[in-house]
Amino acid sequence: MLKTIKNKLALTLLPILILSNGPAVADHVSQNPADKAVPQKSIAQSFTLDQAIDHALINNPDLQIATERISQAEAQLGVALSAFYPQVTAKLGYDHSNNPAQVFSMIVVQRDFNSNSIANINNPGYRQNFRPEIIGKLSLFRGGQDYQNSKSAELGISAAEFERSSVRNALIEAVTASYYAYLAAQEAHKVAQDSISAIAGELKQTKLRYEAGTVLKSDVLSLEVKSAEAQEAQIRAANGIELAKTGIAILLGLSAEQAFTVAPASSMLPEPKLTASFNDLLELAMTQRPEVKAAANQVEISQSRVKSEQGAYLPKADAYVSYGQNSQSPGFSSSKDNVTAGVSVEMDLFSGLETKNRVSAAERKAAEARETERKTKLAIEREVKIAFLKLEEALARMRVSEASVAAADEALRLVNEQRRAETVTITRYIEAEVARNKAHSNTIAAHYDALSAEAALKKAVGDWK
Numbered sequence: 001m002l003k004t005i006k007n008k009l010a011l012t013l014l015p016i017l018i019l020s021n022g023p024a025v026a027d028h029v030s031q032n033p034a035d036k037a038v039p040q041k042s043i044a045q046s047f048t049l050d051q052a053i054d055h056a057l058i059n060n061p062d063l064q065i066a067t068e069r070i071s072q073a074e075a076q077l078g079v080a081l082s083a084f085y086p087q088v089t090a091k092l093g094y095d096h097s098n099n100p101a102q103v104f105s106m107i108v109v110q111r112d113f114n115s116n117s118i119a120n121i122n123n124p125g126y127r128q129n130f131r132p133e134i135i136g137k138l139s140l141f142r143g144g145q146d147y148q149n150s151k152s153a154e155l156g157i158s159a160a161e162f163e164r165s166s167v168r169n170a171l172i173e174a175v176t177a178s179y180y181a182y183l184a185a186q187e188a189h190k191v192a193q194d195s196i197s198a199i200a201g202e203l204k205q206t207k208l209r210y211e212a213g214t215v216l217k218s219d220v221l222s223l224e225v226k227s228a229e230a231q232e233a234q235i236r237a238a239n240g241i242e243l244a245k246t247g248i249a250i251l252l253g254l255s256a257e258q259a260f261t262v263a264p265a266s267s268m269l270p271e272p273k274l275t276a277s278f279n280d281l282l283e284l285a286m287t288q289r290p291e292v293k294a295a296a297n298q299v300e301i302s303q304s305r306v307k308s309e310q311g312a313y314l315p316k317a318d319a320y321v322s323y324g325q326n327s328q329s330p331g332f333s334s335s336k337d338n339v340t341a342g343v344s345v346e347m348d349l350f351s352g353l354e355t356k357n358r359v360s361a362a363e364r365k366a367a368e369a370r371e372t373e374r375k376t377k378l379a380i381e382r383e384v385k386i387a388f389l390k391l392e393e394a395l396a397r398m399r400v401s402e403a404s405v406a407a408a409d410e411a412l413r414l415v416n417e418q419r420r421a422e423t424v425t426i427t428r429y430i431e432a433e434v435a436r437n438k439a440h441s442n443t444i445a446a447h448y449d450a451l452s453a454e455a456a457l458k459k460a461v462g463d464w465k
Contacts, residue, residue: 045177046260049175050366053269063164069164089134090133091132092130095131104117104127107127109123127328131325132325141185144314149306162297165462172455176455179366180451181448182262184448188233188445192233192236274457281460281461294376298369318343323339324337326338387460389454398443403441405439408436409436412435
């Protein structure tokens with residue numbers, strides 16, 4: 001990211017620097033009018049593996065979504081904790097009636113009761129009442145539901161954080177695998193191009209020999225078949241490079257318009273290795289994989305929700321206070337204000353079995369969470385086993401490919417000598433040369449595959465959480 005900012009600043013300041021350099025720069029520009037017609041292209045950013053990982057951690061949309069879910073969970077905790085604070089409400093009421101009972105009540109609360117009020121009690125006429133009011137309410141007890149809901153919300157934050165760790169762990173592994181897949185595709189493309197070049201040269205010489213009558217037509221046709229096969233392999237390899245680059249762009253959160261390149265790996269690639277037994281790695285995975293912690297967290301959340309639903313069987317108690325005034329006209333007068341305070345207790349005696357069914361649903365949800373936790377552990381065990389075996393296989397293939405290079409070099413040397421002695425066909429020589437190039441390329445590709453397998457094992461045990 002720092003490199004990108006520097007590049008943008010450099011491009012922004014370039015016109016200013018040109019103007020500040022005076023006539024010398026102007027003369028130089030005037031001597032190159034063709035340069036003005038060339039549109040300036042944006043510099044494509046080049047990513048090493050470490051730079052690609054850093055960029056993905058900042059810009060990948062999946063990781064940003066996981067971060068937003070943490071904020072959502074924190075907001076849900078705030079909602080749950082609001083139940084422990086007083087609730088204050090402002091109200092303004094207006095009534096207009098000739099109902100004797102209501103009018104009499106208005107007269108009393110407005111403190112206008114006198115002897116005439118009794119005389120006209122049956123025919124009071126119309127009267128209006130304005131009531132501004134502030135009401136405060138505090139929940140004293142709700143069967144433990146508020147506490148359990150706040151506990152679930154706290155656990156929800158942890159669950160969102162574990163989810164983000166899981167996304168981070170998978171993202172780093174995906175970027176690493178895509179990076180090495182791109183480099184391996186480049187090696188395959190290089191082999192295909194070398195094969196095309198080698199076959200093209202030999203095909204040209206063979207055609208000349210055929211015209212001179214020293215070789216058979218079948219030799220020419222065999223080389224043309226080999227050339228077509230090499231071109232097909234080159235097309236597949238080029239497509240593989242583009243697919244790998246597209247995958248990297250998606251992981252980095254780059255749009256289709258953003259140009260970038262993948263920097264080649266250093267000459268000294270890290271040496272992949274297997275440093276622990278499967279049982280040790282599995283134990284480590286069960287300890288630090290965020291998915292395991294998230295699954296256990298969901299079990300706790302479901303248990304808290306069961307207790308919250310069970311709290312509906314218990315009574316609820318609320319304290320309240322109301323301050324307001326009643327008058328026939330808008331405004332406020334302290335001589336007509338009134339205060340009401342009290343405590344209310346209520347308990348559901350029969351809710352149409354709603355509470356029972358809600359508790360039952362929460363219990364089933366808790367059972368589902370426990371099974372999900374067990375399933376998660378089994379899936380992680382399988383993932384660790386597969387990654388362990390693939391790394392073993394990749395390391396073995398790397399050793400075999402390294403040993404095959406010497407054999408391929410020696411085979412090409414012998415076939416070349418036989419070719420000079422004209423004891424082998426040109427097709428055999430081409431096969432030996434292609435095999436030598438492929439053996440060298442396979443060694444590098446096998447190293448990339450082993451590094452990718454090592455990254456997959458690190459992801460399986462949760463190294464990048």
